[in-house]
Amino acid sequence: MNILVTGGAGFIGANFIFYLQKMHSEDRIVCLDKLTYAGNLSTISATLNNPNFRFVKDDICSREAVFKLFEEEHPDIVVNFAAESHVDRSIEEPGIFLQTNILGTQTLMDACRTYGVERYHQVSTDEVYGDLPLDRFDLFFTEQTPLHTSSPYSASKAGADLLVLAYHRTFGLPVTISRCSNNYGPYQFPEKLIPLMIANCLSDKSLPVYGKGENVRDWLYVEDHCKAIDLIVRNGKVGEVYNIGGHNEMRNIDIVKLICRELNKPESLITYVTDRKGHDMRYAIDPAKIHAELGWLPETRFEDGIKQTIKWYLDNRSWWNEIVSGEYKNYYDKMYGNR
Numbered sequence: 001m002n003i004l005v006t007g008g009a010g011f012i013g014a015n016f017i018f019y020l021q022k023m024h025s026e027d028r029i030v031c032l033d034k035l036t037y038a039g040n041l042s043t044i045s046a047t048l049n050n051p052n053f054r055f056v057k058d059d060i061c062s063r064e065a066v067f068k069l070f071e072e073e074h075p076d077i078v079v080n081f082a083a084e085s086h087v088d089r090s091i092e093e094p095g096i097f098l099q100t101n102i103l104g105t106q107t108l109m110d111a112c113r114t115y116g117v118e119r120y121h122q123v124s125t126d127e128v129y130g131d132l133p134l135d136r137f138d139l140f141f142t143e144q145t146p147l148h149t150s151s152p153y154s155a156s157k158a159g160a161d162l163l164v165l166a167y168h169r170t171f172g173l174p175v176t177i178s179r180c181s182n183n184y185g186p187y188q189f190p191e192k193l194i195p196l197m198i199a200n201c202l203s204d205k206s207l208p209v210y211g212k213g214e215n216v217r218d219w220l221y222v223e224d225h226c227k228a229i230d231l232i233v234r235n236g237k238v239g240e241v242y243n244i245g246g247h248n249e250m251r252n253i254d255i256v257k258l259i260c261r262e263l264n265k266p267e268s269l270i271t272y273v274t275d276r277k278g279h280d281m282r283y284a285i286d287p288a289k290i291h292a293e294l295g296w297l298p299e300t301r302f303e304d305g306i307k308q309t310i311k312w313y314l315d316n317r318s319w320w321n322e323i324v325s326g327e328y329k330n331y332y333d334k335m336y337g338n339r
């Protein structure tokens with residue numbers, strides 16, 4: 001199997017490459033990544049010399065680059081992780097989100113149509129369903145929940161999902177889509193809640209909680225997400241959408257307090273800051289379909305996963321120190337300086 005993984009120098013894509021190499025070492029993996037601020041070649045440096053691996057630095061929006069790569073590699077499977085992925089950045093600058101997340105998806109699928117693939121898989125998100133109210137804990141997102149987006153990020157992901165389904169119906173492209181809840185684990189960029197709070201705690205910096213910290217997210221350990229995608233790509237039904245989530249809902253404030261406890265830092269570091277515009281209240285996935293059809297269940301309990309993740313950030317300070325001391329510092333000062 002020749003598998004093209006786009007966005008493989010980012011958080012989930014890199015973990016997916018590691019998962020494939022562990023579970024299917026016979027597969028060849030080609031990683032296409034533009035290395036934006038969120039892509040980090042050092043994350044996958046250990047695999048660069050593997051004869052079954054090729055890294056290509058380029059843009060999924062570049063027709064020329066994408067078609068040239070398909071001409072050379074003729075991938076059997078394409079798994080598209082490449083995206084602008086941070087909601088706060090999409091509020092500051094929506095354009096690049098539409099460009100990468102929608103038009104990049106189109107370019108990849110056009111190449112799939114031209115060269116033929118066994119499967120095109122789109123990595124999507126639970127955010128396409130909008131949010132749920134905090135007083136209705138009986139409600140969950142199913143695959144039938146209407147799309148109802150809140151941010152330019154989630155709108156761009158929903159737009160891409162619709163285009164993927166249109167390419168299936170109109171052109172018969174063999175597609176699948178997965179919509180996962182919030183991931184956490186090693187190599188997550190420290191602009192996202194959990195690594196940001198760990199990095200700030202370790203530097204005794206204030207911990208910026210948006211609004212009252214009551215928003216709820218459904219957290220899944222990244223390797224469980226990778227396992228689900230691998231199952232869908234190999235055994236899932238073409239044309240179908242699969243929700244992925246672990247029934248692990250937590251309030252942001254409780255996550256931040258837990259991180260303080262684990263790192264022996266005082267809760268007085270917590271600072272309540274101006275809320276995110278259009279902030280979604282609650283995400284909660286019903287993963288019954290992927291469980292029933294593909295037998296998938298999450299394997300890592302949050303209590304264990306969060307400890308492993310904190311340990312990883314403690315053991316790999318140089319990985320995130322380089323980020324927080326580099327260009328990302330300007331973003332941090334801009335976003336949190338006067339918040």
Ligand code: NAD
Pocket residue numbers: 006007008009010011012013032033034035036037038039040058059060061080081082083084085086100104123124125126157179180181182183184189
């Ligand atoms: P990330 O921001 O860590 O990584 C994105 C990667 O894509 C980076 O390596 C970046 O360099 C690359 N990239 C960006 N634009 C590109 C372009 N034009 N061409 C080629 N490469 C490009 O993101 P992540 O958290 O790993 O998310 C991966 C995917 O999973 C995204 O599609 C995201 O929407 C989805 N998702 C994320 C989560 C989560 O909790 N992080 C949850 C559900 C779904």
Ligand code: TDX
Pocket residue numbers: 085086087088124125126127181182183191192193194196208209210211213215216217252276
């Ligand atoms: O500094 C912060 N303070 C804070 O209170 C940050 C960065 C976040 N938050 C809150 C906002 C959210 O309610 O924490 C929650 C999680 O925030 P993010 O880590 O930015 O994730 P979220 O907005 O939920 O989106 C994530 O999950 C779905 C990913 O970034 C998306 O790519 C994925 O699609």
